[in-house]
Amino acid sequence: MLRFVPVRTKRWNDPADADDGLRLLICRIRPRGVSKAAETWDEWWPDLGPSRDLLDAFHGKSGPPLAWDAYEARYLEEMRGAASLWRIRALAGRVAAGETITLLCSSACTDPTHCHRTIMARLIGRAKRSYSPLGSV
Numbered sequence: 001m002l003r004f005v006p007v008r009t010k011r012w013n014d015p016a017d018a019d020d021g022l023r024l025l026i027c028r029i030r031p032r033g034v035s036k037a038a039e040t041w042d043e044w045w046p047d048l049g050p051s052r053d054l055l056d057a058f059h060g061k062s063g064p065p066l067a068w069d070a071y072e073a074r075y076l077e078e079m080r081g082a083a084s085l086w087r088i089r090a091l092a093g094r095v096a097a098g099e100t101i102t103l104l105c106s107s108a109c110t111d112p113t114h115c116h117r118t119i120m121a122r123l124i125g126r127a128k129r130s131y132s133p134l135g136s137v
């Protein structure tokens with residue numbers, strides 16, 4: 001028996017599957033050298049990606065590399081903004097309605113356990129559990 005997974009994660013250059021549903025790029029920085037015609041995603045929501053400052057800190061561009069726990073905490077803090085919360089809630093609504101969403105990240109991000117796309121999938125899952133199409137009525 002196949003298990004339905006409404007929120008999936010991949011890199012933008014991973015092969016698309018017929019059941020990927022909405023392929024959503026959630027990188028702050030658009031992949032370089034990819035023409036519009038060669039895009040593998042349906043939509044790009046850069047505000048769901050980590051800020052450039054956070055990425056630089058994680059990759060050690062501004063000092064020692066940021067540990068994963070600190071990165072995750074800072075990313076979660078960034079996602080507490082109104083625009084991000086609205087988008088997370090919108091995705092949760094789509095998942096609650098039965099739509100599959102595949103969150104896409106950088107081609108360089110080879111470890112999904114240490115990637116913001118996995119954190120975002122958890123946030124959407126949590127929001128889905130408390131989702132009400134009428135808001136908090």
